[in-house]
Structure formats: C-alpha cells, structure tokens
Amino acid sequence: MTIRTQDKAQLSNEERDILHDVGFDDPSARAATSVLADREMRMALSNDLGVEILPLSEALRTYDFVQDLMFGLVSPDENEHIAMVAEHMHDPLGHFVWVKPGAKVRLPVQCFTLLETPQGRQFTHDVTLIDEGAEVEMISGAAVPGSVHKGRHISISESYMRKGASCSSVTIEHWGAAMDVYSYGYAHLEEGARRRSTAIMMAPLAHHLSRSHTILAADTNAVSQAIVFAPEGTERVIETETHLAGEGARSEDVARMVSVGGRIVNSAMLVGDAAGTNGFLGCDGLKLSDTGEIMAVPSLRARAEGAMLSHEASVGMIDSDKLDYLMATGLDEDTARNLIVTGFLRLDHGAIPAGVRMRVVEMIDQAKSGGM
C-alpha cells in the first residue's frame, strides 16, 4: 500500500546503481523512500502507515507545526552557509520525515541526495521527526555520478526525537573528488530517546566540513560512530558538540580515522550540563602514509557535579608488531595490512552493509597504490 507517492520521474538504471553504492534498495523493500536529485525531489513515497515522507516545501503547507521544526534547532543566521541555505529557501529543498507516535517501523526508511550536474550548487534542508515511542531504522546517502567531480553541497538537517523514541541510522556519502561539502546536523533527543548512528565518510572529496550539535535530555542514550577516510587531496573537518543536558543522559561518540595522504581534523566536545550523566569520546587515527595529517582534539566540559566524562585518543601508524604477528602466519603484507585497517575501522561490526564494506576495502587499496 502506498500512502503517498511523489514519483515525478522514475530513477534511471544509472541513478539506481550510483545510489546502490550508498545503501539504496528498491523502494518496495523499504518502509519509505525519498530521493532528491539536483534541485528536485524525485521520489517521496511511503509503504508504511507509520511513516510520512514529503518534500519539505509540501510539508510546510500541509502541517502547521513543521514551520516550528524548521530552524527550530539552529538559527537561520548561525553562520554564513546556513544563512545562504535559508536565503535560498523560497521553496525549500529537502525532505520531511515523520515517524508517527508509537509506530514500530519494520523496514528501514531510506533518504538519498544526488548531485548530477557538474559544478552544481545544491542547498538542502531536511527535517526529521521521530515521534513519541516510535522506533525506526534509517539509511541515508549522498552520491554523484562518475561524471561529476566538481560542485558544492550545503546541507542542514534537523532531527527531533520525542520521548522514548528510538532510531538507528547509517549514513554513507560518496561525493565527487573535487567537491566542497558542508553538512550541518542538529539533533534534539527528548527524555528516554535512544539513538545509534553510524556515519561513513570514505570517498575522496576536496573539502568536507561536517558539524553536528546534539542535545540529550534526561535518560537518553546516544551512541555514534564515524568511519572516516582521507586519501591524498581530501580534507575532512569534523566538529561535534554533544550536550548531556538531562540527568541520566549517556553518550558514546567514537571516530575512527584513516589517512593515506589526506588531512583529517576531528574536534569533539562533550558537555556535561547535568548531574548523573555519563559520556565518552573516542578518537583513533591510523596513518598509512608519511604524508597527510590526522588531528584529534577531544574536549570535555563538566558543568554540573556528577557528570562523568572521559575520552581516549590515539593517532599512529600501523603497529609493526601486529603486522609481523599476522605475517608470521603466512599472510602477505598487503593482506595483513588490510586486515588491520578494516579491523581498525570495525567494518565487520555493526550496521555497515556488505556491499559498502567491500567498496571501502577497495577504496583503501586504491588509495594505497596511488590510483585515486
């Protein structure tokens, strides 16, 4: 049963292929799907009564409350990029996903963005509302066709998780190698909400700034991991700020970063605003070549007594003891290195689709042999 369909044009086979690489599956196998291409919502459809998915512009006209959600977690003049997106928003581009109160959504909800025009400029704004007691799994991705290597993408996303809501998500991006991308993500978790998120930032691009800001109310639980890769010519700047704002809030935020000549800067800030909170930051970097740079800057700020905050950070090359240990079993050096790197990135664990895992391994291989 289709609740609402916006299917202006079917996706081409090429588009499907590109999207597949970043987690897309046939809409019939998903609870709901949205696809935005260049400046158009190409698809917004739901097969599940518990999920509504609409172009944001339409959602604003359909539901009064959406205008309060939009720019509810960030001010339109927060910074120059956000202001630019806000100014562009005569008819805002992006999706509104609403998981209804109490809905236990069986299949994942998937949302994708395509930039198909070389030198394209894309500014998007997504709003997600996971209502009280709802449970959902989300897959989102961004991709370009092989022909696009230059362009600019700026996105704002605002996510609201109401009381007791639960969400696990995977985000995979594959932008063009010379693109500039700025992503700003804001989330607010109400009492008892639980979120588990994985972000995979592997494909090369010129510059990526990813900034996120999360507020955790009482008894919330947020676990996030970022898998970050930078080959030669890629710069990724990741800034996260997490506020443990209510008693009993817990968070665990881990970034695993691999550089083969690229630059990665990870600044993570954890703020204990309330007592009885518990937060952990982990930043681990692995450098596979002499060039490039990894900078890990975890910071902890306890503002209430009884906020337990801790961090661990490490940056280094592959440990030769580990390499020898594996090679002593007869593995060649490349296989041994791959095992260590994929292990370091925890590609075996968690929510990473098998196809994506394979591609990540290939990407690291290519980068090491200078083929990227």
Place this chain on the structure above:
Amino acid sequence: MLEIRNLTVAIDDVEVLADIDLTLPEGELHVLLGPNGSGKSSLLATILGLPPYRIVAGEILFDGAPIQSLPLEARARLGIGLAYQRPPSLEGVTLRSFAAAIGAEDRLETEAAALDLTAFLGRDMNVGFSGGEIKRWEVLKLVLQDPRLLLFDEPESGVDLEHVIAVGEAIAHAVRSPDREGRTCSGLVITHTGLILNHVKADRAHIMKDGRILHSGDPQALFAHIQTDGYSVPA
C-alpha cells in the same frame, strides 16, 4: 627438519643467544627448559625471523636449506609457525575474519570447540583475553595455520587446570599427526611447568641458560633433575 648450527644472535649489540647447536629431526617433539631471560623466546623468534633479532654467526637450516636470510612470511610459508608467549592484540580483527584470511574457515568451528573457544569466534584477536585464553587461542591459531614445524612459547602457562589437558592434547595432536598435505610434523615447546609433559610425550629436552644450550637429554629425567637441582648440568 630443523638444524641450527653455531647460532649467535644479538639485539642491537647485546648478545642474547650464543653458539646454539640444535637438531630437531622430522617427527620429533622437543622441549626447551630454562630460567627467565635465558633466551628461549629469542630462539623461537629467531627461527621464525621476527625482529629485533640479528644473526651474528651461524645458520638455520630447514629441510636442509638455509633460511636465515628469508623474510618472515617466506619462512611461515615454508611451514614454520609460532604460538606466541605474548601476542599483540588486534582491535577489530575477529578470530573469524582471521581464519577467513588464512583460508581456514571450514575448520574453525571444530578446532575451536576442541579448545573450548567456540564462544570467542566473534571476539577480536587477543583483545581482553585472559592469560589462559590467549594461550588457547595461540594454540588454535597454530592448528588453523597447520605448519610443519610448530613452535610453542610457554603454551600452558596461565592456563587453568580445566583447560590444560585440552591444550596438551591439541599440541600433541598437532605435532604428532601429519599436516593436511600428509607430511610429518615436528615441534619445539618451551615450558616452565613441565605440565605439558603429562600430555605430550617429548623425545628430547634442552636446558638453556644465559643464551646457551647447557645440556640435552631425556625430557622426564631432565625435568626431574631441574626440580631438585635447578637449571644445571646433571652430574
């Protein structure tokens, strides 16, 4: 199978092994006894080609051919394998993914069960393992690797009584039965406790002290001697 002649080894400029002669014929299992720091681990590491050991003099022959200038993985491919005394931990590399990488997936479940490691297959190699669990995994690793020359560095130390029998039997089985290509194996086992001698019948024992082989002889007799007189040459 293994023949070591006049082997002298140094780390930087410090000699750790001096003038070692040792012959390990095909099908035999030998034990190495000796106090802490006598050079037992250094000897096994040198046979395999692990850093930081540098051969100053002498040679190591495997199947009659010198191997001392071969890199680590080439020696491993010839069929030499080592169960480490203190292996590194490999975060994120599960026993299962390692077994797949060395092409031993099909035998993993059965062999793991024999060492009571079934519950560990999804765990990361050596991460958070207790002392005894590390030893059991190292033995399992060698069984999966299936080398012809099996080197065990203190495989039973730290292993609880409940599992020491399984470890002993796994070592005995690995050394005493042919490899998967039907070739006869040999083993060299470092032991402190001698517990292993209750489970594997050794052919010969060597006492090491200060980087030298002091004496070689019957394993049971030498172990009894050590228990009363320490690491010395029997009268």
